[in-house]
Amino acid sequence: MRPKLELLDPWLIERILDEAFQLIREPGIRVAPYAVELLHSAGAHVAGDVVRIPEVLARHALETVPHEFFLYDRSGSPVVHYGGDDVHYDPGSSCLNILDSETQRARPAQSRDLVRLVQVTEMLPQYAAQSTALVCDDVPAEIGDWYRLLVVLLYSAKPVVTGAFSGPSLHRLLELLAIESGGSEVLRQRPRAVFDVCPSPPLNWSEFASQNMIDLARAGVPAEIVSMPQAGATAPVTLAGAIVQHAAECISGITIHQLASPGAPVVWGGAPAIFDMRSGTCPMGAIETTMLDLGCAQVGKHLSLPTHGYLVTGDGICVDAQAAAESSISAVLGALAGINMMSGAGMLEFTGCQSIEKLVIDAEVIASAQRLIQGIEQKTDSLAVSMFAQTGLHGDFLKLKETRALFRGEQHFPSAVIDRGAHTVDDTGPDILARARQRIAELLAGYHRPAMSPDREQAILDFARHEARGVDLRMLSCVDA
Amino acid sequence: MRQSVVDGLPDTARNLARQALSEGISPLAAISDGLVPGIEAVGEQFAKRQIFLPDLMASAEAMQAAMGVLDLELRKEGIERPTAGVVVLGTTKGDIHEIGKQLVGTLLAANGFRVHDLGPDVPAQAFAAKALEFGANIVGVSALLTTTMRNQKTVIEELEKAGVRPQVKVMVGGAPVTRRWAEEIGADGYAKDAMAAVALARSLMDAKTQSNSSTVLL
Numbered sequence: 228m229r230p231k232l233e234l235l236d237p238w239l240i241e242r243i244l245d246e247a248f249q250l251i252r253e254p255g256i257r258v259a260p261y262a263v264e265l266l267h268s269a270g271a272h273v274a275g276d277v278v279r280i281p282e283v284l285a286r287h288a289l290e291t292v293p294h295e296f297f298l299y300d301r302s303g304s305p306v307v308h309y310g311g312d313d314v315h316y317d318p319g320s321s322c323l324n325i326l327d328s329e330t331q332r333a334r335p336a337q338s339r340d341l342v343r344l345v346q347v348t349e350m351l352p353q354y355a356a357q358s359t360a361l362v363c364d365d366v367p368a369e370i371g372d373w374y375r376l377l378v379v380l381l382y383s384a385k386p387v388v389t390g391a392f393s394g395p396s397l398h399r400l401l402e403l404l405a406i407e408s409g410g411s412e413v414l415r416q417r418p419r420a421v422f423d424v425c426p427s428p429p430l431n432w433s434e435f436a437s438q439n440m441i442d443l444a445r446a447g448v449p450a451e452i453v454s455m456p457q458a459g460a461t462a463p464v465t466l467a468g469a470i471v472q473h474a475a476e477c478i479s480g481i482t483i484h485q486l487a488s489p490g491a492p493v494v495w496g497g498a499p500a501i502f503d504m505r506s507g508t509c510p511m512g513a514i515e516t517t518m519l520d521l522g523c524a525q526v527g528k529h530l531s532l533p534t535h536g537y538l539v540t541g542d543g544i545c546v547d548a549q550a551a552a553e554s555s556i557s558a559v560l561g562a563l564a565g566i567n568m569m570s571g572a573g574m575l576e577f578t579g580c581q582s583i584e585k586l587v588i589d590a591e592v593i594a595s596a597q598r599l600i601q602g603i604e605q606k607t608d609s610l611a612v613s614m615f616a617q618t619g620l621h622g623d624f625l626k627l628k629e630t631r632a633l634f635r636g637e638q639h640f641p642s643a644v645i646d647r648g649a650h651t652v653d654d655t656g657p658d659i660l661a662r663a664r665q666r667i668a669e670l671l672a673g674y675h676r677p678a679m680s681p682d683r684e685q686a687i688l689d690f691a692r693h694e695a696r697g698v699d700l701r702m703l704s705c706v707d708a
Numbered sequence: 709m710r711q712s713v714v715d716g717l718p719d720t721a722r723n724l725a726r727q728a729l730s731e732g733i734s735p736l737a738a739i740s741d742g743l744v745p746g747i748e749a750v751g752e753q754f755a756k757r758q759i760f761l762p763d764l765m766a767s768a769e770a771m772q773a774a775m776g777v778l779d780l781e782l783r784k785e786g787i788e789r790p791t792a793g794v795v796v797l798g799t800t801k802g803d804i805h806e807i808g809k810q811l812v813g814t815l816l817a818a819n820g821f822r823v824h825d826l827g828p829d830v831p832a833q834a835f836a837a838k839a840l841e842f843g844a845n846i847v848g849v850s851a852l853l854t855t856t857m858r859n860q861k862t863v864i865e866e867l868e869k870a871g872v873r874p875q876v877k878v879m880v881g882g883a884p885v886t887r888r889w890a891e892e893i894g895a896d897g898y899a900k901d902a903m904a905a906v907a908l909a910r911s912l913m914d915a916k917t918q919s920n921s922s923t924v925l926l
Contacts, residue, residue, distance in 0.1 A: 323884060334888075368855075368858050433804060504761045507761055
């Protein structure tokens, strides 16, 4: 049996959905002009920028959404399954800062940091997907979003969780992906990336977000709604109330998306959080934030939709016990909830900073969570009696053939990041930060850039250099340095 | 009146302000002896982690409710209430988040500042134009997103272009904003939360140089 955790009673899910449908009807949602006509022509009531969506229209949209889809790696293999209770993790995305490996102080991220982070992620099987994890300070802001994707495509073969910073720039990212995939039709058939799109709480689909949802639907490239209710600030203070808002934002987004292109893939995702009533921050490592993620995902699962959450993050400013505790709790609980994609690993400081050291530590946490959801199974006809028949009361199980045959499947073996050595008082060994650094060095030493067709690589670089010249950038530091 | 502010009771505070006036208490005395000690006590309790943001907001609203009554009387009497300073506040272009900024605005107003809140998604030029129009002492620029944070720098550039930069102090805040960022863009101060923003604004007005962990004069 696979262990599973659910926080919402069935009647509460129905109540949440009922109120979500009420909200999109009254007070309605604020929608940018880009999406208004689409909704209006489908029967929604429009008054200025407020659109009231009838329940029947939203329910129809929910019926046309695919219940599952795959993201593909460069070779065209389906490696990330959005659907059911399958669980995947990717690094948190779009940090401006990185925790410097030497000083362990936050500083603006550079291209070389993103290359390093992508290379480490590529080597860690716990991360099924890459993310466009850092916004590079050494490139102009105008090209910051597609530049991140360029780095990932050049240094990784894994699928990518990404996103655009504006409506128009989405098309630069789609163009890059299409070049890498061998054309926009191949990209549609075997999407390499999913795009995060964030409504603004409460109940607001901005111009940028509306445009992204519609254009992604039409391109057939998966959109991942990242609804971000902040309970007590931009959403009701109760967890149930915030989950209602999340559901209303997702349902309204899906309605826009499916009207643009019925059957296009979309994810019921989010980064909900509580609002800390002392500091005014949104602690991503708080247990209530994790509860929100689980509750929101459960509603999506009830609708048979692919799910996403923002987990495995820490709120402190350094890689310490707090970071490990917060990340471990959410990684494990998210796995038990069967959330398809969990973004956030490596992140600190309310998602404001990435740490590669934390990323490799989080990978160990994730491996444990992945082991947990494999559950406890019957692997032998007799659970224990036949083994006791062989050893008697000597208890020498190490010599049994069953031990040798089965231990690899029963036990997860962490890397040296997790200290299981026997130490003396005088020889305590390196601390976890030192072990993480060592692990990073080993991973980077073993990294080889995944092969890419020379023609496609040249086409990608031609595209990038052409776009870079448009902002007077003469050198792409991720490749030219 | 002090207690109504501490308890965060706008209706009570408003009624007590009316009662004070009807009993012949001067509006300035009602402010300085009733409301100000109340909001100061609330600030102290918040700093000691004894109360929370919703309590703080309720107290600020109570203060403003009473102030509405007393301000009206001051205007009738032709008395200018001394302000702690004139502040123009807004969230940067492209960013529609404003809860943090609203919190700062409410607390600044409760602490005697005259606040002109320009709202969210404010073009950099509008900050400069409004700073000139209102004779601002301080311009506060908020940003929640890492992508829109960069527009805080544009606001400072526009203030310079408009020739108003020497007259105003610029304070920046928002979830992704750090002291280093504030230094980098040439802001005068950074506050990590709303109470720190009030302390920072006072410090900027006093032109004192003080520093603590959450309030930074640059």
